[in-house]
Amino acid sequence: xxxxxxxxxxxxxxxxxxxxxxxxxxxxxxxxxxxxxxxxxxxxxxxxxxxxxxxxxxxxxxxxxxxxxxxxxxxxxxxxxxxxxxxxxxxxxxxxxxxxxxxxxxxxxxxxxxxxxxxxxxxxxxxxxxxxxxxxxxxxxxxxxxxxxxxxxxxxxxxxxxxxxxxxxxxxxxxxxxxxxxxxxxxxxxxxxxxxxxxxxxxxxxxxxxxxxxxxxxxxxxxxxx
Amino acid sequence: xxxxxxxxxxxxxxxxxxxxxxxxxxxxxxxxxxxxxxxxxxxxxxxxxxxxxxxxxxxxxxxxxxxxxxxxxxxxxxxxxxxxxxxxxxxxxxxxxxxxxxxxxxxxxxxxxxxxxxxxxxxxxxxxxxxxxxxxxxxxxxxxxxxxxxxxxxxxxxxxxxxxxxxxxxxxxxxxxxxxxxxxxxxxxxxxxxxxxxxxxxxxxxxxxxxxxxxxxxxxxxxxxxxxxxxxxxxxxxxxxxxxxxxxxxxxxxxxxxxxxxx
Numbered sequence: 001x002x003x004x005x006x007x008x009x010x011x012x013x014x015x016x017x018x019x020x021x022x023x024x025x026x027x028x029x030x031x032x033x034x035x036x037x038x039x040x041x042x043x044x045x046x047x048x049x050x051x052x053x054x055x056x057x058x059x060x061x062x063x064x065x066x067x068x069x070x071x072x073x074x075x076x077x078x079x080x081x082x083x084x085x086x087x088x089x090x091x092x093x094x095x096x097x098x099x100x101x102x103x104x105x106x107x108x109x110x111x112x113x114x115x116x117x118x119x120x121x122x123x124x125x126x127x128x129x130x131x132x133x134x135x136x137x138x139x140x141x142x143x144x145x146x147x148x149x150x151x152x153x154x155x156x157x158x159x160x161x162x163x164x165x166x167x168x169x170x171x172x173x174x175x176x177x178x179x180x181x182x183x184x185x186x187x188x189x190x191x192x193x194x195x196x197x198x199x200x201x202x203x204x205x206x207x208x209x210x211x212x213x214x215x216x217x218x219x220x221x222x223x224x225x226x
Numbered sequence: 227x228x229x230x231x232x233x234x235x236x237x238x239x240x241x242x243x244x245x246x247x248x249x250x251x252x253x254x255x256x257x258x259x260x261x262x263x264x265x266x267x268x269x270x271x272x273x274x275x276x277x278x279x280x281x282x283x284x285x286x287x288x289x290x291x292x293x294x295x296x297x298x299x300x301x302x303x304x305x306x307x308x309x310x311x312x313x314x315x316x317x318x319x320x321x322x323x324x325x326x327x328x329x330x331x332x333x334x335x336x337x338x339x340x341x342x343x344x345x346x347x348x349x350x351x352x353x354x355x356x357x358x359x360x361x362x363x364x365x366x367x368x369x370x371x372x373x374x375x376x377x378x379x380x381x382x383x384x385x386x387x388x389x390x391x392x393x394x395x396x397x398x399x400x401x402x403x404x405x406x407x408x409x410x411x412x413x414x415x416x417x418x419x420x421x422x423x424x425x426x427x428x429x430x431x432x433x434x435x436x437x438x439x440x441x442x443x444x445x446x447x448x449x450x451x452x453x454x455x456x457x458x459x460x461x462x463x464x465x466x467x468x469x470x471x472x473x474x475x476x477x478x479x480x481x482x483x484x485x486x487x488x489x
Contacts (some may be wrong), residue, residue, distance in 0.1 A: 123281055124328035124387075128342030128394055129318030136340060142332050156482070 009187040010194045013177075020177030021198055027091065027173060028160045035159075039101065039106030044136075046111055057107070064104035070165050073097040077169045094166035102159050107173035109151050113144030146217055155212045157203050174198065230257050231277055231293070232398045232429045237304060238287035240273055240319040247273045249453035250287070260430040262440040262461075265450035266476060268419060271433045274450070275402050278431065279320040291316055292397065296324045318346045321391030325403040328329065329375040335362065335386045336371030339393045353392070361389035365419050382410030385419055398429040406435060437480050441465050449473045 008019070045057035064072070077093040078085055115138050125135035145152070167176035178195045182188040182210070233255040240248040247270045255261050256409065261269040276282040278289060280296070286304035288295045291356035296316060328339050339358035343349040349357070355371075362371055365385040375383050384404060391399060405413045417439050424430060424443055433439050440447060440461065447464040449457045449472075457464055457473045468474045 011361065120324060120326050120328035123322075123324065124330065124390075126281060127279065127317055127322040129314045129316075129346040130342065131314055131345075134345045138345070139330055143330075146332065198360075224302065 005190060006187065007190050007194075009181065009185050009190050013191075016177050016181065017174070017194065017198070020124070020172060020174035021202075023172050024160070024163055024166075024174040024184070027094055027166055027171070028163045030095050031102050031159055031163065032094075032098035032156055035106055036100030038103035040110050041131070041168050042103060042107035043114065044111035060103045061107055064100050065108075069101050069162050070096065070168065072101060073165050073169060090166060090169035090171035093169055094163070094171050097165075098159060098163055101157065105155055105158075106152070109148050109155060110144070112151075113148035114140055116147060117143055118208065128169060131183065144221065149210060149214055149217075154207060157206060160203065161199070227486040231255065233431065234259050234288075234293070235274075235278070236288050236290075238274070238277060238289065240270075240277055240282060240302075243283045244368065246285075247453055248277070248284075251453075251455060253448060255429060255431050256445075257397075257429055258427050259445040260424050260432065260443050261448060263433045263446040263448050263450060264437070264440060264464075264476065267457075269450040270404055271450050275322075275400050275433050276446045277429060278398075278400060279317050279322055281322070282358075283308065291382070295469045298388065308455045314346070318342070318394055319397050321388075321394060321396035322397040323384070323387050323391055323399065323401045323404045323407050327375070327380070327387045327407070327461065329383055329387055329390070331375050334372050334374055335367070335378065335389075337370075338375070338386060342390065342489070343393050357393055361392055362386070364422075365389055366415070379412060380408045380430070381415045384408065384416045388389045388419055388423075392423075398431060400430040401430065401434065403433050403435065403456060405439075435480075437465065437477070449476065 021208075042057045042060055045053040045059065048054050048057075073093060076088055076097050077090065080088065080093075121139060121143070122135070125139045130139070164173060164175040166173050167179065171175065174195055178191045182191045228454055231254045233253075235251055235253045238248055238251040238253075239246065251270075251274055253261070253274075261301065263274065264269045275285045280289075284306075286306075288297075288306065290296065296312065297308040299305075300307040329335075330341070334342065334427070336355060336358050339361060340351070340354040343354035343357060359368075359371060362368055366386060367382060367385055367389075370382065370386075375386070378386065388399075388404075404420070405416050405448065408416065419437065420432070420439075421443060422432070432443070434439070442461075444461045447461045448455055448460060449464055449468075449470075451472050457468060457470045464473060465477055468477060
């Protein structure tokens, strides 16, 4: 019970830890940038009245939501090369797995958001002759996204945390770097406390940013969609 | 072939599942005239109105706009198929005003009125804004263009919604219980706006529960009952001297519209 804390290991390896954090953020950002538009596309397919569009999208969501992230990643990293000879690096495999995973989850957020917009808004948009793409872009999605903003943030934070699975396929993210340092220095407690704080700070920053955006949106026009 | 009827409806039927709401409607709305649809709730008047601009797709029958039937025949049961493109073009020429206003809450009044002009008519930002400002001034809302719908009263919101429809330069305006969601003291300003439109020669098809207003504004009153036209004619005839028992009962049931000799 007389553990001697020694945080010098953190300052000694600060550069390496920040590099790992940078990689974690990069991986998460890529998964967000690919997963969000892909999720929207899947949501629109699921909402389509055409069964040939809705059905594959439903299968996609159900399959990729059900499979654990780690299983998807291992499949891409270990099974795919065996099947196709196509060998992915740890970063590529993780980026693809996380993009697909987030698109499956985000499509449900989009779908819920779009479905929450009342019939009157669609009627009014159709009533002035707007086409479907235009009414989505200017009438439906701006309202749906505003309403869903907190849920999007929650999903993005979840994604940031899930991105640590990339360490298992030797991608140098924050978790991988932390493991590496702790193997070398045996300062596991200090290092994992430090990266817990780093995750906490990043996530805190994100929530504050979203709050700011929400506040600005609320000021620019209140939401009383019927 | 030219016609003076903006809207010609014939044999129109509409079912929701097994429930038939409209059971064969024939109705014309002549250019420059105001036709008012009356009837108990559930009589199908709102559905009929929504079939005119195809927010509801008729199950059978035709709607002709400026003499041209909408859609193409399909099968033998009076069904028709409608292309998306055709309906969009049609809706751009038919203004509709809803009971719940349905303004876009994330846009200012001005942006609400500009959206259709920009997206559908391809007007420039300046042109669309100028038209929107002019319309707002016309309905007594000059200078309120920057306000979001949530900062406007119900009556003001509905007048903005009327401007949004008018901005498309429609050939006909549809009003679906435009004052039913308003507080009583706000009804007047919307009715005055509608009356001014009539005086400007706008063609209108109106569903309303304001019988006094209907009496004064209508060129023709159409009384619907159970999905059919039960009685129609000039307001004096249908509202003051109804022939049918159901029409008579309906007029008597609306105490705000007193018909002394019927009491």
